[in-house]
Amino acid sequence: MVQYKSKMVERIHLPERAEREHALEAAGYNVFNLDAEDVFIDLLTDSGTGTMSEAQWAALIRGDESYAGSKSFARLESSVDDVMGFPHVIPAHQGRGAENVLYGTLLEAGDVALNNTHFDTTRAHVANQGADPVDCPIPDAADPSADGDFKGNFSIERGWEIVEEVGADRIPVVIQTITNNSTAGQPVSVENTRRVAAFADEINATFVIDACRFAENAYFVTEREDTYADATVAAVAREQLGYADALVMSGKKDGLVNVGGFVATDDERIADRCRQRAILYEGFPTYGGMAGRDMEALAVGLREAVEVEYVRDRIEQIRTLASLLEDRGVPVYTPTGGHAVYLDAEACFPHLPPSAFPGQVLVCELYREGAVRGVELGSFAFPGTDRPELVRLAVPRRTYHREHFEHVADTAAAVLERAEEVSGLEIQTEPEVPELRHFTAELEPVSS
Structure with a gap:
């Protein structure tokens, strides 16, 4: 049972697909470079993005x-x-x-x-x-x-x-x-x-x-x-x-x-x-x-x-999002952990090698399809490490509701329906510090 009621609301806007396409290209296929007003459901991070009591x-x-x-x-x-x-x-x-x-x-x-x-x-x-x-x-x-x-x-x-x-x-x-x-x-x-x-x-x-x-x-x-x-x-x-x-x-x-x-x-x-x-x-x-x-x-x-009513509701929100995604056949990391649902990008795009950054591709396609912003935590974010190709959908605390999560799940399912059509990405510019490249690097689609 949800433990909160709303005392303030903010209107959000779903940009048209053509607007999303333009914004993604202008951002260098790095969603950190998107303007917040161009994002409908923002799951980039749970860090400082929640609602205070x-x-x-x-x-x-x-x-x-x-x-x-x-x-x-x-x-x-x-x-x-x-x-x-x-x-x-x-x-x-x-x-x-x-x-x-x-x-x-x-x-x-x-x-x-x-x-x-x-x-x-x-x-x-x-x-x-x-x-x-x-x-x-x-x-x-x-x-x-x-x-x-x-x-x-x-x-x-x-x-x-x-x-x-x-x-x-x-x-x-x-x-x-x-x-x-x-x-x-x-x-x-x-x-x-x-x-x-x-x-x-x-x-x-x-x-x-x-x-x-x-x-x-x-x-x-x-x-x-x-x-x-x-x-x-x-x-x-x-x-x-x-x-x-x-x-x-x-x-x-x-x-x-x-x-x-x-x-x-x-x-x-x-x-x-x-x-x-x-x-x-x-x-x-x-x-x-x-x-x-x-x-x-x-x-x-x-x-x-540390109040059990708060943290129970918090974890149940994450589980709700995971369940909605799984019901639509979207591969997620299991068991569901805290603060986010992690998508298995390698399972989504088995035709893409790590060098094509399948996680970053999934991040871009989620935005292209439904203006949902997540973050890649795989070969793009952690160069030189042997980590699974994951995309994190981090849920801000006390902010979104089930209807928002249904939009996220529907968006991910729509991306999967055309997965075979998706191509990889390659880096065009990146900073000198490799540990931080995913914040500012710019990419473009791999040439066919």
Whole structure:
């Protein structure tokens, strides 16, 4: 049952097909370059695109915009401590700002960072420090049809293989992303987190949890991990996060806000070093690139995110979209994870090799067919990695309804009906940083 009613609406517009064709060509077949007004259903990301609650809007009014010692920061700090269990909080303008602060503090040239699966900005920040980002997914993670309750888990076995190859002294950081965004939003078990913490401790590495979707992950734990069947989402979240030495957080996900993020830790030494770097890149440690009003909204959002009524409705929305797609024969990654439905582009276009970027082709065809914007997370977004050809349809929080999802499913089904007619794409221009090429690169259809 939906837990919300609308108090504000926005009119949206479905452009004519000719307009969509023109917009796609002008964007260089990269939907990041589209104007939002040319998009009907926007599933590019769930980061900062959701709808805030009335309690969050009310909290904005009491924002304390003091440069130092803001009361709004004190309320954010209290929420992070209560919900996540970490007393030291260094705010940032968003998650990638927090990544810059933390990984710029912990990593240097020649280091290796292990992660269940690095996402794009995480991989780029690690590489920017001159370090090597290495993924440690479990074997089933690459199979869109494999069964498994926790396909987002970190492979301890793979971690030890890397230790044997490079030596523990080159691995100062071990990261676990929950849920695992690059592996179709798949959850991570508490047991796996506990084992990763022990692994990091054994090699004397700092254990970091990327906590962007920590509440969604905790909900899956209550469903799938027998030990926690009777636990609350809030209790699971606090325990799971508690195994880490530090957190990096984008408040634009499970903080339920449109901007903001932070580093949190219980290690005073790490906190002090992060504060100094934050001053240089983000701002004074009691605002860190955020307005007081935004810290107020984030303080409320963190508490709302672990309420079972909220997170249950959130996950059921994702499952509804997945079910509508599957009913129409659209191949999706299973089981459905959190925050998004991932389409299997290789299964949609078996005639296209990875070099033709089948995922990016699917993204473009979804826009061409129905002005639906998703994002490719395969060979285009992650060059040089061996990842499945996936397209993520990320659902903004508390924003769309079933009718919107039916349009998305109908659009995808229409694309599949003419799949054999679709040709590949090739890159025309791309930035110097390969980890970030999917944001700005331009493509064109492969010449026949």
